Amino acid sequence: MPECNNPLWPCAMTGAAACLAGFDGIAVVIHGSSGCYYYPTTLLHAPLHGTFICEDDVIFGSEGRLVEVIDGLSGTGKRIAVITTCVPAILGEDIRSMLDGHDVILVDSPGFSGNVETGYAKALAMLEPRINPASPSVNIDGVCLFDPFAVGNEQEIRRLFTLASVPVGTVFSRDRFDRAFRASAFTVGTNTDFPSGVGEYLGGMLGFDAIRATFTRIGEVIDGAECDPVYAELDQQEERVVRACDKYLHRYDPPVAAVFAGSSYAAFAARVLRQYLDAEICCIGSRTAPGDAPVPMVEAAGLSQVKNLIQIHNPDLVIGSSFERSVSGTAAFVGIIPPLRGSIRLAPTPLAGINGTLSFVEQVLNACMDHTP
Numbered sequence: 001m002p003e004c005n006n007p008l009w010p011c012a013m014t015g016a017a018a019c020l021a022g023f024d025g026i027a028v029v030i031h032g033s034s035g036c037y038y039y040p041t042t043l044l045h046a047p048l049h050g051t052f053i054c055e056d057d058v059i060f061g062s063e064g065r066l067v068e069v070i071d072g073l074s075g076t077g078k079r080i081a082v083i084t085t086c087v088p089a090i091l092g093e094d095i096r097s098m099l100d101g102h103d104v105i106l107v108d109s110p111g112f113s114g115n116v117e118t119g120y121a122k123a124l125a126m127l128e129p130r131i132n133p134a135s136p137s138v139n140i141d142g143v144c145l146f147d148p149f150a151v152g153n154e155q156e157i158r159r160l161f162t163l164a165s166v167p168v169g170t171v172f173s174r175d176r177f178d179r180a181f182r183a184s185a186f187t188v189g190t191n192t193d194f195p196s197g198v199g200e201y202l203g204g205m206l207g208f209d210a211i212r213a214t215f216t217r218i219g220e221v222i223d224g225a226e227c228d229p230v231y232a233e234l235d236q237q238e239e240r241v242v243r244a245c246d247k248y249l250h251r252y253d254p255p256v257a258a259v260f261a262g263s264s265y266a267a268f269a270a271r272v273l274r275q276y277l278d279a280e281i282c283c284i285g286s287r288t289a290p291g292d293a294p295v296p297m298v299e300a301a302g303l304s305q306v307k308n309l310i311q312i313h314n315p316d317l318v319i320g321s322s323f324e325r326s327v328s329g330t331a332a333f334v335g336i337i338p339p340l341r342g343s344i345r346l347a348p349t350p351l352a353g354i355n356g357t358l359s360f361v362e363q364v365l366n367a368c369m370d371h372t373p
Contacts, residue, residue: 007301008287008323012112012118012119013032013083013084013111013119014043015144016107016119016120017048018040018116019119020081020083020173021145023173023180025177027081028081028083029049029070029081030051030083031088031095032087033053033085036086044145052065067102079177081104082099083107083123084109086110086111088110105126124172129181129196130181135169136184136224137167137186137222138166138188139168139172139186140171140187141171141172141194142192142264144173144191149190149351152350153190153350154190155350159353163229164218164229169199187199187202188201188204190204190353193262193264205356206264206265206357211234211354215230233354234354237354241276241358241361242276244361245276245365248277255277255317256279256282257270257315257317258283258318258324259273259281260285260300261337263287263289263291263293266285267292270293271294274294279317283313283315284297284298285305285309286300287299287337303326303327306320306323307327310329310331317333318332321340325342
């Protein structure tokens with residue numbers, strides 16, 4: 001049985017909740033202890049329901065508590081989804097039999113079954129999304145509640161689609177539940193650590209080069225798409241990035257950067273830093289399965305490993321989460337993955353799309369200037 005072997009990255013149960021809770025029309029029940037409920041609720045900022053298994057339930061069984069919660073939700077008009085956690089899985093309870101006669105989506109996703117992206121993929125597969133081949137639109141995927149940039153990413157891609165006169169299909173996973181069964185035959189991605197696997201993938205939206213390539217494909221397959229306004233904005237905003245970075249490099253040396261994130265965001269950050277700031281990428285630590293990047297990725301499976309990498313390379317700039325910030329010393333820091341503690345986040349800032357790259361470069365330049373004598 002696979003294990004959740006990265007203590008810096010949430011477990012499969014949280015990933016399943018992130019997927020299902022993003023759909024309006026699903027009531028998500030966490031079948032487990034209070035800790036299993038409060039952790040994803042706090043992290044995802046989404047309305048979840050819990051069975052709150054206690055010691056007596058471990059001894060005598062949790063069926064009564066589970067059925068009570070489901071009965072209480074049956075009149076809401078929402079489809080009920082039950083996510084199992086470690087306790088019922090270890091007890092070996094037959095949850096499917098307990099739910100006999102109840103129309104629920106059951107996702108067996110205890111914490112030890114994998115990491116957050118594993119649970120997300122499993123929950124989405126359980127929904128069995130369907131394609132409407134007649135839809136003239138394009139889906140947006142990678143919009144996962146776990147990602148602090150999810151809402152900003154969705155808004156930014158919707159903006160670019162409007163510029164190009166491209167209708168938006170289904171947003172995975174932040175949409176009405178019924179739209180999961182009327183998805184487009186084409187999809188673009190914002191964060192490829194959380195792919196939907198629905199439709200033909202046209203490309204990603206992280207970085208100017210990726211956006212150009214993706215809109216070229218959109219123009220080839222979507223009748224009526226007018227991509228020239230997007231290309232014009234790309235050229236204009238990339239010139240601004242180049243000027244700002246050149247101005248920085250006239251005064252300061254290129255930074256030595258250590259990047260820690262999921263594979264998708266880590267590769268994006270490393271490419272942007274190298275392309276526009278001539279940065280030396282000393283290491284990339286990936287929370288997810290390592291992917292293609294300007295320098296080889298290694299899996300960052302614990303804080304001690306992260307700390308060792310930072311101490312070995314002594315970077316000027318650290319990209320990551322609050323975990324990396326806690327061991328980065330005096331290096332400049334930019335946060336792109338959760339947890340991001342110690343700061344207030346209200347605006348839906350993107351990392352994908354044109355404004356996502358602008359925002360990232362802006363944060364990097366300001367962080368580096370603040371930490372450079």
